[in-house]
Amino acid sequence: MKVKRYLVHDMNEAMIKIKSELGMDAVILNTRKIKKGGLFKFFSKPLLEVVAAIDEQPISTTKQVPIAARTEHSEVPPVIREAPAPNKSELEMSELKDMVAALIKKVESIENKTEPATETETPSDRYIEVLKELEIQAPIAKKIIEIVQRQINLSEKNHDTVMNAIKVIAREYLGDIKTIDTDMPGKPSVYMFLGPTGVGKTTTLAKIAARLALVDNKQVGLITADTYRIAAVEQLKTYSEILGIPLEVIYEADELDTAVKHFKDKDYILIDTAGRSHKSKELKSDYDELVHYLDDVNIFLVLSMTTSYKDLKSIIDSYQFLEQYRLLFTKLDEANSFGNILNTRVLTGQPLSYFTIGQSVPDDIEVADKERIIQYIFETES
Ligand SMILES: Nc1nc2c(ncn2[C@@H]2O[C@H](COP(=O)(O)OP(=O)(O)OP(=O)(O)O)[C@@H](O)[C@H]2O)c(=O)[nH]1
Ligand SMILES: [Mg+2]
Incomplete structure (x- = not known):
């Protein structure tokens, strides 16, 4: 057993010294007040003598007093004594237990106060964060x-169960x-491909076209209104020749009919159609002209999965x-997150159609x- 004597001004100072020098397992063996001697003894405050010890062996709680508790001050001389005998300490022990319990409560309340974030973060906040990590817009x-919360208790269910419920609702959206x-019976169904430059319209x-002609055995005709670049016509002409599907090239909107x-x-x-920057002032009038030349045209708005939500939003605004x-989303093979599929669907209220997942014609497309x-x-x- 290592025993040490401390002369201090009060018990707080003693506790700090004992804890730092002997550690949390130290016990207080004795305390007493000491008056200073000499001329100024009547003016000076009494000092406190505290004797504390640490045992290398496990400490018997019936014999010694833990550091968390304080003994009564006594006027017993500063001798190193055995701690109070068990029979005498029965009452003390119950008092000590109460004190220790109170102390633990206090420590816990301090710990709670220092971590307000975890205390206020609800399971619903955590799952909202999970969805935001997947690039799903906050609203x-x-x-x-x-x-989901209306259907299941987020804090009671395990993560997989909650995620499955989230997927069911996302799917609905x-x-x-x-x-x-x-x-389609009767007249041909007409589909026009619009969208920003280079997204993969052609x-x-x-x-x-290849799937309709080769898999479904349908009769297909191609029209290109993209005569801005020689290469654009050549590109579609090449496909039309390979697939054996006729191509018409138009130079003005009124030729469409x-x-x-x-x-x-x-x-x-x-x-x-020719890709247009969504910032182009002519976009609306050019497309409006094309679209309105036809009574019954279905439109695919072709968007790249690699575009940010902010840009997708401004593109979609320009097609209002x-x-x-x-x-129709392209380039899923190049994207790292796919939350924008859900975001744009909710933003536009328009239906999703196909995905493309690579450059290979006709393979890299999925419903x-x-x-x-x-x-x-x-x-x-994860
Ligand atoms: N990785 C990948 N590349 C694709 C995909 N779809 C198209 N591309 C490529 O994107 C590039 C542009 O494709 P186009 O079909 O010419 O795009 P566009 O929208 O017609 O372009 P503009 O007519 O100039 O507006 C080409 O190199 C395509 O091979 C896709 O799903 N994944
Ligand atoms: Mg093109």
Whole structure:
């Protein structure tokens, strides 16, 4: 046993010294007040003598007093004594237990006060964060969690159960999927591909044309209104030759009607357009002209999955003049997060249609199956 004597002004000072020198397991053996001698003894405050000890062996709680508790001051001389005998200390022990319990409570309340973030963060906040990490916009994330919370108790269920419930609700938000309508009776169905430059409009059109012609055995006609670049016409001409599908090139919007009539025997007519920057002032008038030359045209708004939400939002804003269209996302193979599929669907209220997942014609295209979308969106969730 290591024993040490301390001369201090009060018990606080003693506790600090004992804890730092002997550690938390030290016990106080004795305390007493000491008056200073000499001329100034009547003016000086009494000092306190505290004797504390630390045992290398496990300490018997019935014999010794833990550091957390304080003994009564006594006037017993500063001898190193044995701690109070068990029979004498029965009452003391219960007092000590109460004191220790009170102290633990105090420490806990201090700890709680120092970590307000974890105390106030609710399970719903945590799951909203999970969805935001998946690039799902905050208002949508909040709404989904709000609905899930009405059905299950987030704090009682395990993570996987909650995530499955979230996926079910997210899936609902994806709405109906609208691809190319098959088996439309009568006149040809006309589809026009619009969207920003370089997103993959021409490649996607070629993929869909190839599938309609080669897999579904449909009669297809292609029209390109993209005569801004020589290469653009050449690009579609190459596909048209490989696939054996006829191509009409138009230079002015008013030629569109004639070109469509030319293909009146076809099942499907697919129209390619020149990509436009969504910041272009002519975008609305150019497309408006094309779209309104046709009575019944279905539009694919082609967007790249690699575009940020902020940019997607401003692109979508620039197409507000369109009443109805289908969302078509390209370049999923190049993207790291897929929350924007859900974000744009909710933002526009327009249906999703296809995804493209690479440059290969006609292979790299998928129907935007809801299960697949959920897989894409949540695949990076850990
Ligand atoms: N990685 C990847 N590349 C793609 C995908 N779809 C198209 N691309 C590539 O994107 C580039 C542009 O494709 P285009 O089809 O010419 O794009 P566009 O929208 O017609 O371009 P503009 O007519 O100039 O506006 C090409 O190199 C394509 O091979 C895709 O799903 N994934
Ligand atoms: Mg093109």
